Amino acid sequence: MNLASHVVGSARNHPDRAALRLGDDSVTYRALDQRSARMAGLLHDRGVEPGDRVAIMLPNTPEFALAYFGVLRAGGIVVPMNPLLKSREVAYYLGDSGARLLFAWHAVADEARAGAQQAGADAVVVDPGGFERLFAPGPITDDVTDRHEDDTAVILYTSGTTGQPKGAELTHANLTRNCDIMATELLQLTADDVIFGGLPLFHAFGQSCTLNAAVASGACLTLLPRFDAAKALGILAEHAVTVFAGVPTIFSRLLQQPDRDAYDVSRLRMSLSGGSAMPVEVLHEFQDVFDCVVLEGYGLSETSPVASFNTLQAGPKPGSVGTPIRGIEMRVVDNGREVPHGEAGEIAIRGHNVMKRYWQRPEETAAAIRDGWFYTGDLGRVDQDGYFWIVGRKKDVIIRGGYNVYPHEIEDVLYEHPAVADAAVIGLPDPDLGEEVGAAVVLKPGARTTAEELREYVKRQVAAYKYPRKVWIADALPKGPTGKILKREIVPPPEPGGR
Incomplete structure (x- = not known):
């Protein structure tokens, strides 16, 4: 089993259909x-x-898909990385994964090269059309390297509340089954579909639910890099x-666009939302304005990612994240014991979507996966x-x-500053983004x-979406008996002019 086999199948069945589109340019399935x-x-x-890790630090361009499926075809393990990462972050991801080769977009070449040098890896800089120059003298490997279904295909980096980010090992079976269910059952995709590709492809949501689902069904993924x-x-x-497909913030931004009614979006038949909870008011307004059903789902990097989904067949419940997808069990527990309907507890997941392990x-x-159940750390209830x-x-x-x-x-990063004694980073409510990053x-x-x-x-040391927009200096931070903040x-503190 190899996830890249979907490319070969779609090329055989739909050779001249567009697989990827960026602006006026397209890549057919034969070319992919x-x-x-x-x-x-x-x-x-x-x-x-086979089994070697290869990192790709590319935006939503055709080059991402070419690198992604090329690594899988060769039997390698893809380590997707956010192009916004700074050199210290690049060095950590490469060093931790053991990737000795990084394909990086030309716009982030300096950070990529600096991070790769720190990690003892090689950085190959790619610009639009750059792969063709790299390929010109090279051999062609028509075969897809056979991999066991339990072999790791992708390492997606995520994190907990302590320590450095850790890599979730997703297998070929994890990703193939998840995208197949998404494509055939949940979205009912066909080769005539065109999928919006604005979600970052280095992220589990964009990777499985747009790129892999599109390729598995012979659909077209139309890309938006930023x-x-x-x-x-x-x-x-x-x-x-x-x-x-989008996160709630994207839905809100489309609704806030002043000339939204000037665009003919009549072909739109379905939207899916994930990443965080969508306000019910936004969901209803989007459905009314764009005449398109919005279906919410739930998942994590560790679950490949989709675990539950609102389906048209069962009938969606706005505000919920739906029911477990086929082959997946979910339960709400407290101290390992399942709680009654309606009561809150930690969500645990078991099934073919659960990662192999943390790299x-x-x-x-062992702390996250107990008796086959992955404990998500998310609190929920089931009706x-x-x-x-x-x-x-x-x-x-x-x-x-x-x-x-x-x-x-x-x-x-804050503690590395010579003036800082104590630091605490927290989420602050934000009407547009859901949460903003704050630091005391x-x-x-x-x-x-x-x-x-x-x-x-x-800001100089982390990706742009991570740095705290609001920083304030306090006399002291509240601490418990053990000294924990x-x-x-x-x-x-209140905003200037506020109460």
Whole structure:
């Protein structure tokens, strides 16, 4: 079994249909098959063996798909990375995964090269059409390297409340079954569908639910490298998009676009939302304005990602995340025991979508997966009809516009500043993004700096979506008897002019 086999199948069944589209340019399934085969040949020529990790730090362009499926065809393991990462983050991902080869977009070449040098890896810089130049002298590997269904296909980095990000090992079976169920049962995709590709492909949601689902069904994925509401609406109209996928913030941005009614989106038949809870008012307004049903689902990187979904067949319940998909069990537990319907507890998941393990982290794997159940750290409840509702998060993660921000990572950077004695990063309510990143800082005795300087210090070292937009300097942070900072008791200062 190899996830890349979907490319070969769609190339055989739909050779001249567009697989990927970016602006006026498109890549057919025949071309995707041939170019990913050349990519596999290039990797073999560079000594990449089955099971070797290869990192890709590319935006939503055709090059991402060519690299992704090329690595899989060669039997390698893909390590997707956010193109916004800074060099220290690049070095960590490469060093932790053991990836010795990184394909990076030309716009982020400096950070990629610096991080790769720190990790002792090679960075190959790619620009539009750059793969063709790389492929020109190389061999073609038409075959798809056979991999066992339990072999790791992708390592997606995620994190908890402590320590550095950790890699969730997703197998070929995890990803193939998840995208097949998404394509055939939940979205009922056909080769005539056009899917909006604005979700980051390095993320589990965009990767499985748009890229892999599209390729598995022979549909077209129309790409948007950086989200912009006007550009997104233009794509929906000009490319006759039938399936839209986004996080709640994206839905809100489309609704806020002043000239939204000027775009013909009549081909749109379905939208899916995930990443964080969508306000019911936004869901209803989007359905009314765009005459398109919105279906919410739930999942995590560790679950490939989809675990539950609202389906048209069963009837969606706005505000819920639906029922478990086929082959998946979900339950709500407290201290390992299932709680009655309607009561809140931690959501646990079991089934073919649960990751193999955390890469080289046996203790954290054992803590997360117990008796075959993956304990999500998310708090929820289940109603009498079996629909699940998310009510909070046990983990201390901040979800900013659909992106996960892990406080400990940002706190580590703040603590590196010579003036900082204590730091606590928390999520602040935000009407547009859901949550914004805030940081409370206590300075060392005699130290002098400003909140603005601290904000810029962090901004220079982490991806743009992670740094705290609001930083304030406090005399002290609330602490418990053991000295642990009590984040729940931290109250940010009022905005200027507020009460």
